[in-house]
Amino acid sequence: MKIRILPLLTAVALTALSACDGGETYPVDLSIVPNPVSMVGCGKGIVNYKADPNIKTRINKRLAPEEYYLDTHKGRIEITAGSQAGIFWARQTLAQIEAQCGEDLPGVRIHDKPAFPYRGAHLDCCRHFFTVDEVKTFIDILALHKINVFHWHLTEDQGWRAEIKQYPRLTEVGSVRAETLVGHYGSNQYDGTPYGGFYTQDEMRDVVAYAADRFVTVIPEIEMPGHASAALASYPELGCRGADYPYKVQTTWGVFPEVLCAGNPETVTFLEKVLDEICDIFPSEYIHIGGDEAPRTEWEKCPKCQALMKEKGFTREAELQSYLITTVEQYLAGKGRKIIGWDEILDGGVSQSATVMSWRGVKGGIAAAKMGNDVIMTPNSNCYLDHYQTKDPVGNGEPLAIGGYLPLAKCYAFDPYDQLNEEEKAHIKGVQGNVWTEYIASFDHVEHMLLPRLAALSEVAWGPDNRTDYDAFVGRVEKALLPIYQDRGYNYAAYAFNGIE
Ligand SMILES: [Zn+2]
Numbered sequence: 001m002k003i004r005i006l007p008l009l010t011a012v013a014l015t016a017l018s019a020c021d022g023g024e025t026y027p028v029d030l031s032i033v034p035n036p037v038s039m040v041g042c043g044k045g046i047v048n049y050k051a052d053p054n055i056k057t058r059i060n061k062r063l064a065p066e067e068y069y070l071d072t073h074k075g076r077i078e079i080t081a082g083s084q085a086g087i088f089w090a091r092q093t094l095a096q097i098e099a100q101c102g103e104d105l106p107g108v109r110i111h112d113k114p115a116f117p118y119r120g121a122h123l124d125c126c127r128h129f130f131t132v133d134e135v136k137t138f139i140d141i142l143a144l145h146k147i148n149v150f151h152w153h154l155t156e157d158q159g160w161r162a163e164i165k166q167y168p169r170l171t172e173v174g175s176v177r178a179e180t181l182v183g184h185y186g187s188n189q190y191d192g193t194p195y196g197g198f199y200t201q202d203e204m205r206d207v208v209a210y211a212a213d214r215f216v217t218v219i220p221e222i223e224m225p226g227h228a229s230a231a232l233a234s235y236p237e238l239g240c241r242g243a244d245y246p247y248k249v250q251t252t253w254g255v256f257p258e259v260l261c262a263g264n265p266e267t268v269t270f271l272e273k274v275l276d277e278i279c280d281i282f283p284s285e286y287i288h289i290g291g292d293e294a295p296r297t298e299w300e301k302c303p304k305c306q307a308l309m310k311e312k313g314f315t316r317e318a319e320l321q322s323y324l325i326t327t328v329e330q331y332l333a334g335k336g337r338k339i340i341g342w343d344e345i346l347d348g349g350v351s352q353s354a355t356v357m358s359w360r361g362v363k364g365g366i367a368a369a370k371m372g373n374d375v376i377m378t379p380n381s382n383c384y385l386d387h388y389q390t391k392d393p394v395g396n397g398e399p400l401a402i403g404g405y406l407p408l409a410k411c412y413a414f415d416p417y418d419q420l421n422e423e424e425k426a427h428i429k430g431v432q433g434n435v436w437t438e439y440i441a442s443f444d445h446v447e448h449m450l451l452p453r454l455a456a457l458s459e460v461a462w463g464p465d466n467r468t469d470y471d472a473f474v475g476r477v478e479k480a481l482l483p484i485y486q487d488r489g490y491n492y493a494a495y496a497f498n499g500i501e
Helices: 002-018 084-101 132-144 201-213 229-234 265-281 297-301 303-312 318-333 363-371 408-412 443-450 453-462 470-480 482-488
Strands: 038-042 055-059 068-071 077-081 108-112 118-124 149-153 217-224 286-290 338-342 355-358 375-377 428-435
Touching: 055 084, 068 084, 077 084, 084 108, 084 132, 084 470, 084 482, 118 132, 118 453, 132 149, 132 201, 132 443, 149 428, 201 217, 201 265, 217 265, 217 318, 265 286, 265 318, 286 318, 297 303, 303 318, 318 338, 355 363, 363 375, 408 453, 408 470, 428 443, 428 453, 443 453, 453 470, 470 482
Parallel strands: 055 077, 118 149, 118 428, 149 217, 217 286, 286 338, 338 355, 355 375, 375 428
Antiparallel strands: 038 108, 068 077, 068 108
16 A cells, blocks of 8 residues: 555645645746746745845755746745756746846746756767867856756767877877868868867866756767777777778868777777776766767778677678677676667667667667667757758858758757657657757857757757747747846857747
C-alpha cells in the first residue's frame, strides 16, 4: 500500500501549491518566454519592489528538479522549486516580469516545469575562435533562455582549441591555420592571414565553473575519427598516410578524407589520453565524441586498417567506425561517463547506451529511438542557427551565412516527437540549437544568429504543449525578452519583429 500512498500525498501537495491560497484568480496580461505551464493573476501585487527586493525561496523535493512556482500575490516574492536550478529559472522569469512591469509587480502565480531534461545550444569555437569572455556571454544568453546545456565544439579540421598537456603540439601546431577562405565555399580566395587561438585548461575550468553557477552543464566535443585534420597536422603518425605525410590545418570548409587511422593502436591511446584530461576538466556525465562526416576512403587503402578488419572479421569499413566509437565508449564508461555522438555513429552498429544527436533531419533520431537509444533532436531543418533567417537574405541585408532558410517561425514549429509512438517518445531527451561558425567570424554575428531563434527552441524544449500561435509568441518575445536584449546590448536579429520572413 505504501507505494500507492506516496503519489497520493504528492498530488495533495501539488494541489495545495497550485491553488491561489483559496483566493480568487483572474487572467493576467503578462508575457513570459518560454510560455509556462500555468499563470494566473491573484491576490495583490507588489508596489515599489526595488525598494525591498526580498525574495523568499524554498526547496520542495516533491517537485521535479527544475520545476518551480513563482508567487507575487502575498505582497512579496516567493519561489518554491524542486532544486536550486528551479529557483534560478524562476529568477529568469522574474527578470522578464520586471522588464515589462518595472517596480510595481502584478500579483501572479506562475508554474513551470521543463518537458525535456536536456535543453542545449552548441557553439563551434573552431571554424572561428571566441574568447573566454565571449563564451561566458554565450552562457549568459543560454541562462536567460533557461537552456541548461552548452555543447562546446572544441576540435576541428580548421583548428584544435583545447590545451592537452600530454599532446602539446595539438595547440602549438593544431590551433593555427595558415589562412582562411574568403567568401563562400568555392571562391578559391584566401585572406593570407594566419588564424588561431585555444583555451588553456585553467580557462576551460573557469568556463565550466561560470556555467555551473548558472545551472548550465558544459559538454565538450572531441571529434573522432573525422574532422581531425588539426590533430593529424600535429601528430601525423595517427593518420592512415603515416608520419611523412604533410597533413595541414585546413584553410577552407567541408569534409576532408584525412581521418584518424582506426587500425593504429596509437590512435586509441591518443584518444584515451586526450579524454583523460578532458574528463578532468569537464565533470559532465556526457562527453560528445563527434563521429560525423568521416569518409572511409583512406581506411579502404590503409594496410593497418585492413589488417584490423581482417583480424576482427569485419566486412565493411563502417564496422571500423563502430569499433573505434565503441572502444572509446567503453573507456569512458570506466570513468563513469557516457557518450553522445552525431547520428553517423549509428552506421555499423552502436551500443544501446550511446546517445544519438540527430542532425541530418530527424531520420537518425527516429531510427535510434526505435532501437531504444536516447536521442537529442537537433535536425538541420529546424535547429541549425547558422542558416539564413529570411527568404531574401541579400535584399534584407543578412550577413553571409552557409545557406539554408530557417526563419523564427520554423524553429518555433519544430515537433521533436514527430513520427514517434509513445514508447519511442520516451527516448527523446532533448532539443538543441547549433551555431556552426564557418561564416560567423565575430561574436556580434553569433548573437545575430542566436537571437531570437534560441527563444523559439527554448519554448519547444520547455513545453511543446504550452506553445501559443506564432504571432502571439513573437509578441511575447517582444515584451519579455527584447527589453533584456537591449539592456544587455545583445545584437539580436529584428527580422521577425518587422514582419520579414
Ligand atoms: Zn588506417
